[in-house]
Every structure is written in structure tokens, then in C-alpha cells.
Amino acid sequence: MAINAGGSLNSVPASQKQTLATNYLDLSSADNAGWGQQYLPDLMEKEAEVFGPRTISGFLSQVGAEEAMTADQVVWSEQSRLHLSYKGYMSASDVFTVVCDIDENVAGDGFVVNDHGVRVNDTVIIANANGVAKGLVTTITNAAITVKTYGGATIAALGSAGDKTSTLLVYGSEYGKATGYYTNAAGSTVENSHKANEPTFKTFTNKPIIMKDYYEISGSDASRIGWVEVSTEAGQGGYLWYLKAESDTRSRFNDYVEMSMLESVIGLDTTAGQFTGAANDVDAHIRSNGDRVGTEGLFAAIEARGNVTTGVTGVNAATDLAEFDAILAEFDKQGAIEEYMMFVDRSTSLAMDDMLASMNSYGAGGTSYGVFNNSEDMALNLGFTGFRRGSYDFYKSDMRYLNDKATRGGINAAAGTGAIRGMLVPAGTSSVYDQTVGASMKRPFLHVRYRASQTDDRRMKTWTTGSVGASTSALDAMQIHMLTERCLITQGANNFMLMK
Secondary structure (H helix, E strand, C coil): CCCCCCCCCCCCCCCCCCCCCCCCCCCCCCCCCCCCCCCCCCCCCECCCCCCCCCCCCHHHHHEEEEEECCCCEEEEECCCCCCEEEEEEEECCEEEEEEECCCCCCCCCCCHHHCCCCCCEEEEEEECCEEEEEEEEEEECCEEEEEECCCCCCCCECCCCCCCEEEEEEEECCCCCCCCCCCCCCCCCCCCCCCCCCCCEEEEECCEEEEEEEEEEHHHHCCCCCCEEECCCCCEECCHHHHHHHHHHHHHHHHHHHHHHHCCECCCCCCCCCCCCCCHHHHHHCCCCCCCECCCHHHHHHHHCEEECCCCCCCCCCCHHHHHHHHHHHHHCCCCCEEEEEECHHHHHHHHHHHHHHHCCCCCCCCCCCCCCCCCCCCCCCCCEEEECCEEEEEEECHHHHCCCCHHHHHHHHHHHCCCEEEEECCEEEEEECCCCEEEEEECEEEEEEECCCCECCCEEEEEECCCCCCCCCCEEEEEEEEEEEEEECCHHHCEEEC
């Protein structure tokens, strides 16, 4: 079954500073219904609110917090993994060669293969397609680790340079009586034979962006009364059209602030400039003194440092228990946070409802969804707001931003497999070391940093200029300005999941 949208929808995509004949009754037309005839038309003064609540903001207010800062960037550190586990290949019999750590950080991305934490006399497990072997580390030469098995069997060579076909896990150590630590022979080039392991220092950074907008109306138009009674999202009402126009501008700016925290990306940092092309227009408009452009939004942070699932169907992510079990297995590898908020689009939400309903669809006398009695006089509840699987609790919520045709809903419809269907956000707080404060702090996994000091608070600035109202200049108009400077901090992105 296909649904065709109407061809005359009142959906002008960009606001203008006057009422439009395409949107409202034209009383000057020559169809005997204009002001040139003696009969008074029945004017419906109240503007119809056909799109419901049009603003899409509110996501960050549910899952995050806001905090002031006084710097050009935010730097924070996150814990590295506690245990030693690496991926590599068996370059020769009994020789495991390290390629990367278990999180697949390659050389040049903070991990040096010759500086792993495995030491001589460590007991390890090596697993690959040939099986699982347990043994003792006998010698180490740079990234090459020789392991002799307890059972005497040889660990066969497997893979070639750069392969990650084998996994090595350190699970303990064993030493002989009256022995010390293994030491290198004089002049030996052997590394990592036995040295103290230092925790990895992992730091992340983000920078704020400055966002601006303004609304302007002439003094004459500010004094003009319209026949349309308007009402705004801010609760204002009346027959002054500029009240609605100013309110729409403010609401749209508030939505832009939240959308930027979700969608923004960091520009490339190259010698030639941030953006490719002969005419570097964006670079010239934003950059100053070598500053980087852009900021890391939530979607970019999850794709770079978190998890992404495309679902088993390739269309709707996480819509059957097999896919959720795979998600749980991935979360078990990370922080194992037991409570998650799911923010999803409509199709994914309905698919999840169907998935959960199929687990209990054989109630006596008809469909049985949930733990309540379905009588013939009662409306059937076919939706679910949450469920528990394993040791994890999931709470589901529709996200208007992912559904609205004028925002991500329209983008998703055109994006195909690249569409964002939802995300899983951990509930609670995380503990990190904050470089600015100089101490370990507990904060929500998502929080916004905005620029503020005793002189200027740039969380959400609004000021009015011009000669209308409180006169501040000779301009025969009123200008209402809005500005913010902020960035989103995504801590523990490895605990997030993006559904595509």
C-alpha cells in the first residue's frame, strides 16, 4: 500500500518577513471575493497549527548537562583497558607477532607495536582458527613474542605480515624458585623482556563553535496590525506578525544549536587549509590565526570512537532479538553499563514493538501485549516503552528529529543505507580527569560546554538594537540578535551505539 502526500501542503521551507499569498487567503483577487465587493468574508483569524510542536530540541536536555568553560578547547582523558590483550599473527611456529591492541589501534594512532605490555614469564592464551593454546612467554624481540605451550604442542604459523588472525591474552605469570626478573644480556636489542607496565594516557579534545542569528523588522512594520491572530511556541499571541516571526527565528536558532551538537564534524587540519578546492571560501570565512574549524558532534563521535550497527535486515537496525544479543555482547566488551536510552525513528520504533509483541502473541482470547487484561471494551496497547534483556535495561523513546520531514527525517528518506535510525545512549555518569579543572570529575556521558566568564556569558545571548522600543542606534528598525558558543563532550563513546 502506498501513501501519497497532498500536493498543496502548507510547507514553505524558508520563512520570509511577510505573509505570503500562497499561505493565506488573497482578498485582492478578481474572483468576486476581494475587498472590491460589498459582502464581508468570514475571516478565520486564528492561525491553524497544522504541524503540532515544530521544534525538535529537547534531546540533550534529557540526557546531558551544561557547564561553563573559559578556554578555546576542552581536553579530557579516559581510562584505558586494564588487561593486556593484542591482535596479530603467528609469524613462525610458537612466535606471535603483535600488530595492534585489542581495540585495533594501529601504529601511528597512539599504539606502538614494539611497546606492548607482554613480558617474559607471563602466562598467555593464544586463539586463532587452529584452536586455543596456553603457554609461557620465553623470549621477546620487539613485536615478536615466543610462547612455549604447557602441553608441549607447537603453535602453528598462521597469517602474514599485518594480519590480525590471532589474539593473545595475558592471564598471569609463573616463575621458578629463587629467581628474579628476566634481564637482557649486555648489548642485546631485545625489548620488553621485563619492565614495569605504565597505564596508557588517552586524551580527547573538542572545541566550541560560535553560532549566530538575528531577526529584523522595520519600525513601520512593527506598528502594523494584521488580520491573522498568531500564537508562538514561546506563548506570545496577538495580531502583530513580527511577534510570530521573531519567535520562529528564536525557535529555529534553538533547534540549530541542538542539531549542531548532533551533526557537526571537525574540519581537516592541513597546511593548505581545512577544505579542499581552489576557492577555500568556508576556510576564509571561519578560520583565524590557524584555528581549526568545526566541532565534533554526537554522531561523529560515535562513528569515530563508538559502535555502529546496521541490523540484520539492512533496513531497520536492532529489530530482532538476535541483533540485540549482538549489541549486548558488544556492550559486554566495553563498560557493561546496564541502563540505556534508545532514541529511534518511527520505523525502528514500530519494528521494536513488533519484535517484543512476537514474544507474547498467544494470549487466551486474542492478542496479549504486556502484563494487563485485554477486554473487548478496552483499547489495545500495541506499543512498548522498554524491556530487559540479559542484565541490560532498554528504555525506548521516539526522536522527533529523526522523523520530521524538514530535518533528519527527510535526509533519512534520501540516504538509503546511510540513514541514521537511532542511537543507544548510556544512562548515568562517567568519571574522567578534566584538564581544565585539574581533578577527577563525575559527569553525564553527554554534556555541553559553553563559553562564559564574569564579563560575558555566551550560553545563549540575546540583545536588541535599533530605534524601535529602547533606542540604541539611528536604524529605523528593530534587530534581535542571538549568539551562543559551545561544544558537545561525548565521554566514553565506546559505550554508545549508532543505529544505521
